[in-house]
Amino acid sequence: MPTTEELSGFFWTSGRDGVLRLLGCDACGYLIHPPVGYCPACQGRETSPTPVSGRGTLYSFTVNHQPWDGVGDLYVIGLVELEEQPEVRLLTNVVGVDPSDVRVGMPVEVVFEDHDPVFLPLFRPVAA
Amino acid sequence: MSGFEAAAVISGIGQSAVGRRLGRDGLELTIDAALEAIADAGLTVADIDGLSTYPGGTGVYPGFSGPGTPAVQDALRLELNWHSGGMEGPAQVQAVVNAVMAVSAGLARHVLVYRTVTESTAQGTGRRPGIGAGTPIASGAQQWTTPFRLLSAANHLAMYTQRHMHEFGTTSEQMAQIALNARRNAALNPKAVFTAPLTLEDYLDSRMISTPFRLYDCDIPVDGSTAVIVSAAEHARDVDHPVARIEAVGTALRGRPSWEMWDDLTTMPARSAAAHMWSRTDLRPADVDVAQLYDGFSWLAMSWLEALGFCGHGESGPFIEGGGRIALDGPLPLNTAGGQLSGGRLHGYGFLHEAVLQLRGEAGERQVPGRPEVAAVGNGGGPLAGCLLLTRSA
Ligand SMILES: [Zn+2]
Numbered sequence: 001m002p003t004t005e006e007l008s009g010f011f012w013t014s015g016r017d018g019v020l021r022l023l024g025c026d027a028c029g030y031l032i033h034p035p036v037g038y039c040p041a042c043q044g045r046e047t048s049p050t051p052v053s054g055r056g057t058l059y060s061f062t063v064n065h066q067p068w069d070g071v072g073d074l075y076v077i078g079l080v081e082l083e084e085q086p087e088v089r090l091l092t093n094v095v096g097v098d099p100s101d102v103r104v105g106m107p108v109e110v111v112f113e114d115h116d117p118v119f120l121p122l123f124r125p126v127a128a
Numbered sequence: 129m130s131g132f133e134a135a136a137v138i139s140g141i142g143q144s145a146v147g148r149r150l151g152r153d154g155l156e157l158t159i160d161a162a163l164e165a166i167a168d169a170g171l172t173v174a175d176i177d178g179l180s181t182y183p184g185g186t187g188v189y190p191g192f193s194g195p196g197t198p199a200v201q202d203a204l205r206l207e208l209n210w211h212s213g214g215m216e217g218p219a220q221v222q223a224v225v226n227a228v229m230a231v232s233a234g235l236a237r238h239v240l241v242y243r244t245v246t247e248s249t250a251q252g253t254g255r256r257p258g259i260g261a262g263t264p265i266a267s268g269a270q271q272w273t274t275p276f277r278l279l280s281a282a283n284h285l286a287m288y289t290q291r292h293m294h295e296f297g298t299t300s301e302q303m304a305q306i307a308l309n310a311r312r313n314a315a316l317n318p319k320a321v322f323t324a325p326l327t328l329e330d331y332l333d334s335r336m337i338s339t340p341f342r343l344y345d346c347d348i349p350v351d352g353s354t355a356v357i358v359s360a361a362e363h364a365r366d367v368d369h370p371v372a373r374i375e376a377v378g379t380a381l382r383g384r385p386s387w388e389m390w391d392d393l394t395t396m397p398a399r400s401a402a403a404h405m406w407s408r409t410d411l412r413p414a415d416v417d418v419a420q421l422y423d424g425f426s427w428l429a430m431s432w433l434e435a436l437g438f439c440g441h442g443e444s445g446p447f448i449e450g451g452g453r454i455a456l457d458g459p460l461p462l463n464t465a466g467g468q469l470s471g472g473r474l475h476g477y478g479f480l481h482e483a484v485l486q487l488r489g490e491a492g493e494r495q496v497p498g499r500p501e502v503a504a505v506g507n508g509g510g511p512l513a514g515c516l517l518l519t520r521s522a
Contacts, residue, residue, distance in 0.1 A: 001265060001275060002265070002266050002267075002271035002272075003266065003267040003271055005267070006267060006268075006271070012271075059393070060287040060288070060291040060294070061287060062283055062286035062338045062339050063338070064283060064338045065335070065337055065339070066280070066282070066337045068258025068261055069258055069261040069277060075277060077276055077283050077338075078287075079287055087389070087391065088389075090388075091273060091278060091388050092276055093276045104290065104291065104294040120275055122276075
């Protein structure tokens with residue numbers, strides 16, 4: 001599980017109310033990820049956790065076969081471009097779909113996996 | 129050639145035994161390689177006044193780092209004017225670049241540069257666990273990967289490759305040529321670890337690691353040490369063989385140095401380093417006679433082919449199709465010692481050693497015909513890249 005003790009703590013606990021949040025610049029709205037208290041777009045230093053839609057597009061993915069952690073199941077690791085700011089790519093697991101049906105470019109939406117206090121943001125295909 | 133690179137040459141090379149589970153101490157292997165390189169450069173241990181290594185004695189993973197500079201300095205009782213070891217820089221060749229800078233700046237005259245791995249022995253009969261596997265709380269950079277069970281660079285680079293396939297139609301059959309070419313060349317390298325013939329069918333039938341990477345897309349951990357001597361250019365005339373001149377280095381890193389936030393995952397920071405290297409020389413990609421490009425995963429070598437301009441962006445698949453262009457007798461012989469895929473993961477320095485051997489015409493059965501004069505060496509993958517353009521002295 002990720003730490004909740006760092007600047008990123010809000011990101012990992014955000015899903016408690018079902019909403020994904022990223023650090024946003026108070027002055028210009030740019031999403032700064034991973035979270036840093038400096039806006040590379042406008043040099044602003046005031047930032048706050050900012051709700052986002054949780055929708056995005058699957059930029060790329062891989063189906064892992066090698067049992068690095070000894071489990072041995074197939075699982076999908078993906079990179080999701082956020083609707084609000086596509087250069088933010090969230091590394092995640094793609095769930096709710098057979099690994100053989102995953103495609104680059106799929107519309108996806110966030111779904112949280114409850115590990116209270118951490119709510120892991122995973123993504124599933126948007127129902128057509 | 130007019131940059132600082134002109135001040136230095138690679139005057140000598142050396143390499144220990146290379147193999148699986150040699151069961152020998154990393155410092156012992158390093159001394160083997162160092163003494164061979166020092167003698168090859170026409171020097172004695174007392175002549176060495178600089179010491180440089182990648183990644184330094186970090187102990188990040190068992191067997192990954194080899195001995196740090198203090199251990200080597202002490203073992204050889206070196207009297208040093210300059211020393212450096214570290215891993216934050218332009219990939220593995222940063223230790224060579226640092227040495228060239230030190231010689232150019234007048235801080236040292238003969239720098240021993242080495243890279244040692246004992247990853248095979250360190251793994252014993254077991255498998256290296258995934259990076260971060262079993263860590264209860266992930267912090268720092270790992271918090272973004274281990275919770276999603278991204279536990280290997282294979283997973284990251286598989287996503288780069290998948291995107292390349294999506295945008296350009298690159299196929300597994302094309303990518304296979306990197307592995308098949310490496311295996312053919314390895315059969316001519318007495319130190320290579322995998323030399324049995326490998327067919328396209330074997331490749332396609334091998335087990336999946338992380339789509340689209342199969343077993344034969346992944347390099348193999350070994351034990352071994354490689355050393356080179358970076359000397360002041362004037363020393364070239366005191367050596368009884370051709371030396372490798374450093375025509376240009378590529379050290380740039382532009383864009384976000386992040387596996388997932390890099391702007392275009394069909395490229396790597398290799399594109400920054402390569403563009404930087406070409407900006408420092410009048411030579412052009414067509415002048416290169418032999419290429420030694422990092423193949424920790426097969427797609428990395430394809431990405432380097434594109435970054436260095438041997439083919440256009442997205443065109444590496446068609447470029448290597450059938451394997452003829454990159455074969456020993458082709459227009460751009462690639463990874464002539466078998467690369468890391470079949471030769472073993474000497475972590476960048478096998479490529480450097482082989483490039484110098486080829487320029488000197490000493491590569492034995494796998495010698496590229498026609499006296500190669502220019503060699504390109506690309507190191508690194510993911511958010512790290514560094515490259516060298518080497519030429520042969522008369
Ligand atoms: Zn801003």
